Amino acid sequence: MAPLPPTSAPFQHSKHSTSQRQKRVEVVINLRWLVLIFVAACSALVVSALPFDAHLKPGHIALLALGLLLFAIYNTTLLFASRSHRYSALFDCGQLVADTLLTTSLIYLTGGAHSWLWPIYIIIAIEAVFLLQGNRAIIFISALSSVLFGLVLMVAYYRGLPTINLHLFDSSAHHQMVDQVLLWLWVTFLSCAATLIGHFFNTAITDESREVLSREHQLQRFMESAQDIIFAFDQSNNIHYLNEAARTRLALEGVPTPLPIEQILDDSELPRWNSKTCLLNVGATFDPTLFRLRSQDGGEIHADCRISTDSNQENPLHWVVCRDLSAQIENEKQLYNLANFDQLTGLTNRQEFSERATDAMRLSKRLNQQMALALISVDHLKVINETLTTEVGDSLLREFSIRLTQGVRETDLVGRLAGNQFAVALTNLDTIKTMEQVMAKLRKRLSQPMSVADQELFITSSVGLSLYPGDALTVEDLIKKANSARYFVRAHGGNNHLFYTPEMDEDIKNRLQMINGLHSALIRDELQLSYQPKVNLDSGEFHSVEVLLRWSHPTLGQISPSDFIPMAEESGMIGELTNWVLRQSCLQVQKWQQQGLPPIRVAVNVSGHQLQSSALIPQLTEILTETNLDPQWLEIEVTESVLMQNPSVAIATLKKLRNLGIHLAIDDFGTGYSSLAYLKRFPVHSLKIDRSFIKDVEQSDRFATIAASIIEMGRSLHLNVIAEGVETLGQMAFLKEHRCNEIQGFLYSMPVNADEIVRLKTNLRDQTCPLTAIAG
Numbered sequence: 125m126a127p128l129p130p131t132s133a134p135f136q137h138s139k140h141s142t143s144q145r146q147k148r149v150e151v152v153i154n155l156r157w158l159v160l161i162f163v164a165a166c167s168a169l170v171v172s173a174l175p176f177d178a179h180l181k182p183g184h185i186a187l188l189a190l191g192l193l194l195f196a197i198y199n200t201t202l203l204f205a206s207r208s209h210r211y212s213a214l215f216d217c218g219q220l221v222a223d224t225l226l227t228t229s230l231i232y233l234t235g236g237a238h239s240w241l242w243p244i245y246i247i248i249a250i251e252a253v254f255l256l257q258g259n260r261a262i263i264f265i266s267a268l269s270s271v272l273f274g275l276v277l278m279v280a281y282y283r284g285l286p287t288i289n290l291h292l293f294d295s296s297a298h299h300q301m302v303d304q305v306l307l308w309l310w311v312t313f314l315s316c317a318a319t320l321i322g323h324f325f326n327t328a329i330t331d332e333s334r335e336v337l338s339r340e341h342q343l344q345r346f347m348e349s350a351q352d353i354i355f356a357f358d359q360s361n362n363i364h365y366l367n368e369a370a371r372t373r374l375a376l377e378g379v380p381t382p383l384p385i386e387q388i389l390d391d392s393e394l395p396r397w398n399s400k401t402c403l404l405n406v407g408a409t410f411d412p413t414l415f416r417l418r419s420q421d422g423g424e425i426h427a428d429c430r431i432s433t434d435s436n437q438e439n440p441l442h443w444v445v446c447r448d449l450s451a452q453i454e455n456e457k458q459l460y461n462l463a464n465f466d467q468l469t470g471l472t473n474r475q476e477f478s479e480r481a482t483d484a485m486r487l488s489k490r491l492n493q494q495m496a497l498a499l500i501s502v503d504h505l506k507v508i509n510e511t512l513t514t515e516v517g518d519s520l521l522r523e524f525s526i527r528l529t530q531g532v533r534e535t536d537l538v539g540r541l542a543g544n545q546f547a548v549a550l551t552n553l554d555t556i557k558t559m560e561q562v563m564a565k566l567r568k569r570l571s572q573p574m575s576v577a578d579q580e581l582f583i584t585s586s587v588g589l590s591l592y593p594g595d596a597l598t599v600e601d602l603i604k605k606a607n608s609a610r611y612f613v614r615a616h617g618g619n620n621h622l623f624y625t626p627e628m629d630e631d632i633k634n635r636l637q638m639i640n641g642l643h644s645a646l647i648r649d650e651l652q653l654s655y656q657p658k659v660n661l662d663s664g665e666f667h668s669v670e671v672l673l674r675w676s677h678p679t680l681g682q683i684s685p686s687d688f689i690p691m692a693e694e695s696g697m698i699g700e701l702t703n704w705v706l707r708q709s710c711l712q713v714q715k716w717q718q719q720g721l722p723p724i725r726v727a728v729n730v731s732g733h734q735l736q737s738s739a740l741i742p743q744l745t746e747i748l749t750e751t752n753l754d755p756q757w758l759e760i761e762v763t764e765s766v767l768m769q770n771p772s773v774a775i776a777t778l779k780k781l782r783n784l785g786i787h788l789a790i791d792d793f794g795t796g797y798s799s800l801a802y803l804k805r806f807p808v809h810s811l812k813i814d815r816s817f818i819k820d821v822e823q824s825d826r827f828a829t830i831a832a833s834i835i836e837m838g839r840s841l842h843l844n845v846i847a848e849g850v851e852t853l854g855q856m857a858f859l860k861e862h863r864c865n866e867i868q869g870f871l872y873s874m875p876v877n878a879d880e881i882v883r884l885k886t887n888l889r890d891q892t893c894p895l896t897a898i899a900g
Contacts, residue, residue, distance in 0.1 A: 133734040137412070147640045152251045156223070159247060164192050169286040198222060200707070217256060220265050223248050232279070242311050245269040249315045254324030266319050270312045275305045319691040352429060353446040358439060361385040361401075365441075369583070373448065375420035390416040390424065402734070417446065426450045428877070444659075466540040468518055469525035474547075475543050477539030480731050481549040481599045484537060485592055488551060496559050497599070498658050499606040500570075503618040504732050504769060505544045511736030511773055519576045520583070531569040532562070547603065556623075563587065563621050564656040582768040586613040589623035595624050615690050621766075634680060641677055646704060650676050653708055654875035657884060658846055658866045661859065665813050666884075668725035668759060668870065671709045672875045673701075685706055693733050702734050703743055710751035710758060712878050727759040729791060732766035736773055748784070755785030759810070762793045767806065769789050775805055784809045789846070794834060803841065811838040815849025815869075822854045839863065 145847040198219070229246060231239040252265040278322060281304055347354050348368045356365040359562055389397055400413055411432040417425040427446035434441045436525055461467075463765050464476035472480065481497065488495040498607050509517035521544075528546055529538050537549035548566075553559055566771050567585065574581045588609025596602045607623040615635050622628075645651050652674045657666035674682040692698040709726040734740050747756055760781055767790065769775045778788055789810035790803075803811075813834050820827040831847070838845035846861050850869035859867055873884060 141455040152255055152533045155247070155251070159344075160192065160196060160246060169300075183520055194226070198226075201810075214475065217261055220248060220252050220255065221268065223251070224265065224269050224272060227269075228276055231273065232276050242273065242307075243314075245273060245311055245315050246318045249318040252324045253319055253326045253697055262319060262323070266315055269315055270308070273311055274308050277308055280304075308711070315425075341889050349447075353425075353448065354444065355388075356434075356441040356443050356445075357385055358382075361398075363388070364689075365690075370446075373419065373425060374417065375423075379420075387420075388417050389417045392416070401431065401442065404431065414449070424450075426453045469522055469540050471525050471546070472537070472539040473531070474539065474541040476545055477496060477537065477541065478599045478603075480537050480539075481547075481602075482551055484551050485599060488592065491552075494553045494559075494594070495554075496553055496589050497592070498548040498550065498563065498587055498589045498621070499541070499544045499603065499610045500585050500587045501544045501550065501610060501614065503586055503614070504693075504766075506738050508581070509731040510733070510772065511738070512577070512770065516577045516579070520574065520581065523574055523576060524570070524583070526572075527569050527572075528566070531566040536562075541603070545607075547606075559589070563589070567621060579770060579772055581770055582765075584619035584765070586610050586618040588613055588624065589621065590624040593853065611635075614694070615687070617686065635687070635691060638677065638680065638683060638688055639695050641680075642675075642688060642695065642697055642701075643691060645675060645677075646700070648678075648680070649701070651704070652676065652877070653700075653705065653712070654877060655712075655881050656868055656870045656875040657873050657881070658727070659872050660866050666724075666866075666872075667722070668727060668866075669814075669881060670727045670729075670761070671705060673705055674875075689731065693731060698731055698733050699737065699739070702728075702730060703747070706744065706747050706758075707751065710747055710753040713753055713757050714751060715878070716882065718884060721882060723757050724881070725757045725759050725787060727761050727787075727789060729761045729763075732769055735762055735766060735777055736770060741784070744781070744784065744786070756787065759787035759789055761791040761812070764790055764794070764795060768802070771802055771805070775807070778807050783850070789844075792848075794830065803837070808843065810844040811841075812846045812848055813864075818847050818849045818855055818859075818869075821858050822852065828858065831858075835859070835862045835864050 143696055193436045224245075227241065227244040231241045248269060249266055249412045255261050256265070278879055281301060350367060351369055353370040353373060354365075355363050355369040355370050357363045361382060364374060364382050366374070366381065370388075371379075374386070376383075385397070386394065396413075396417065400410060401880045404410060412428055412430050412795060415429050417427050417429055419425060425446075426449045428449050429444055429446045430445050431442050432441060465471065466473050471477075485495055502520070505517060505520070508520060521540075525538070525546065526541065528548065532538060532550070533552075535551050537547075537551070541547050550559060550562055553562075567587065570583070570585050574583060588606045588611065590596060590602045590605035590609065594601055595605045601818045605624040608628045609622050611632055612628045613620045613622050613746070615631075641650075654672045654674055655669040656672060658668045658670065659666045673685050673689075675685075675688055677683050687888075688700070689701075692701050706728055712723060713726055730740070744758075748758065762774070762778075781788055788806075788808040789808070789812055790806065790808050791810050791812045792814040811834070813831060817831045819829050819830050822828075835845050846866040846868060847864050849854075850856055850859065850867040850870050850871045854869065855869075856867060856871060873880075876884070
């Protein structure tokens with residue numbers, strides 16, 4: 125197929141298109157050259173006095189030569205004119221008239237009725253059919269030939285003309301009028317017959333040509349309107365045609381052709397393009413291939429290219445049809461991304477992580493190395509989602525995933541298996557010590573304060589680890605074992621990392637049993653409250669107690685709060701459980717007052733989940749109203765680590781609680797990450813020193829210094845300082861020496877029931893408590 129123009133012109137329903145007419149003119153001109161050569165050759169034979177009996181005068185010969193020369197010049201002029209853009213259809217009619225006149229002149233010079241040149245009239249009739257578009261013009265040429273030939277015959281009859289004797293007939297005889305009329309009729313008949321026959325052939329050829337042109341224009345319009353990129357290039361990699369889609373998508377509007385293939389092909393694709401197309405000229409086939417095309421505006425198009433070669437031309441063109449697969453490839457990438465990567469963090473999801481971890485496991489086996497799989501979760505994420513909105517929680521997870529990725533080695537794999545479950549495959553490990561070093565570095569990075577949504581959050585994480593090949597031989601089994609270890613860590617307070625041991629499975633089984641039993645514990649009256657006095661070191665008396673929750677499970681026995689409180693938070697029962705404890709504690713204070721005891725403040729520990737819940741304040745207000753308790757006899761204890769999870773929210777909640785008249789205390793102080801600046805901002809009344817600092821004050825100068833510093837800091841802030849876990853007289857003496865306000869521990873009393881509190885208060889009143897003497 126020949127190269128098409130850049131734009132498609134509408135199909136013109138004319139008899140002959142311009143290109144067709146030019147081709148027909150060239151055919152006629154070539155035919156005329158053949159006739160001219162034949163006539164010139166015959167004339168040369170006559171002039172050279174060959175055996176033909178030619179009775180020509182020198183003037184006739186000169187006119188004949190001049191006519192042949194003019195005919196040659198005329199034909200040459202028409203040849204160049206036909207190739208000009210200014211060539212008009214009028215030239216066709218003009219040249220046919222000239223042909224007729226010239227032929228008539230030659231017939232006149234060669235003897236009229238005796239001339240052997242009259243068949244040229246038939247050739248002119250055929251030319252007219254092929255060159256002229258209107259029937260009237262064709263009839264005119266035929267009529268002109270007939271009239272002129274008749275005139276020549278009349279002149280020859282009355283005046284006589286020179287003849288050329290070809291010895292085909294007796295040219296010496298004088299033709300009668302009837303003979304000349306019959307000759308004229310014969311020539312006219314042959315001319316008309318040639319015209320009619322030529323007309324029928326020309327009509328058939330024209331119709332077929334019109335159909336071919338129509339198909340070409342249809343193909344051209346199709347190519348121009350096609351959505352695919354279509355272009356044609358030659359063996360030198362020069363592009364000669366681009367359809368509209370190609371020009372638009374490759375930003376080539378107005379760029380003339382030819383242009384080099386390098387202009388639309390990505391540089392990295394050129395070697396592959398050349399290797400694929402170098403054998404097209406010798407008939408090699410081209411398999412569909414994906415190439416990256418380059419747009420002039422900097423864009424990139426992924427195209428499935430198919431090439432076919434037009435080998436019917438002297439310089440064959442290779443036609444390329446490119447289907448733009450950019451959108452499809454992008455969709456496939458998105459589908460792959462959706463199927464294999466977590467959309468929130470960009471980490472691999474469970475499926476992709478498992479596949480990559482399996483490959484890493486095979487490599488570890490080949491290198492005879494160990495591999496560890498760590499499952500990591502953010503502690504108290506549910507609280508953050510409920511109090512600070514899920515958007516903040518999502519931002520936290522994104523930041524957590526970034527730190528997680530930055531905290532491991534390049535050879536390690538990181539993924540997000542579920543909402544709050546991240547996985548790390550630690551490879552190239554030789555010893556447990558190496559694993560511990562990696563985990564220590566990772567947890568240190570994760571524990572740094574995190575700024576999310578203009579809030580500074582202190583988060584901790586629970587990590588469970590399993591080993592290949594020690595614990596399991598498949599990735600799924602490693603995940604299960606690591607998850608058991610992670611669950612064990614979370615159940616025991618979180619903020620730690622542990623390797624999997626078989627004993628964890630039994631512990632988890634018991635904890636699941638506890639979770640199931642916790643739902644019915646309130647109904648079955650399996651929960652009890654115990655109270656531990658906080659003794660004033662100056663007076664030896666106590667005016668407040670800490671409320672401790674106990675669970676008597678029917679099959680598991682006594683369960684510590686440290687075991688079932690985390691499970692209550694996970695199962696969503698912590699809110700209901702806390703409300704029950706608060707209500708029962710407030711009712712007990714009222715009951716003690718009804719029994720004649722002076723008011724006793726009850727301290728209830730509130731979890732981070734409850735502290736950051738918007739429902740806490742309305743629930744406390746409702747309970748205080750329902751129990752008719754003065755708010756000053758209720759104290760809320762919050763651990764330091766809970767406060768530091770989200771200090772700004774904690775401060776706002778504490779202020780609201782204090783405005784209600786409720787006393788506030790920071791529990792387990794010294795174990796979190798709070799600073800003096802934060803401590804000043806917390807609107808609390810009391811500060812409780814964690815038992816871990818009190819335990820060794822007698823044996824360790826370091827712990828003694830820390831405890832003394834905390835006491836001094838609390839007193840400087842005008843806070844009531846309470847020491848937890850006091851079990852010896854030496855500890856009590858140390859605390860009294862450093863002016864600690866209150867102590868709480870087994871030295872005075874274990875957690876006891878409400879009736880025992882009555883007895884203890886009675887003993888103090890009757891001066892039968894041994895601490896009274898010490899206080900004094």
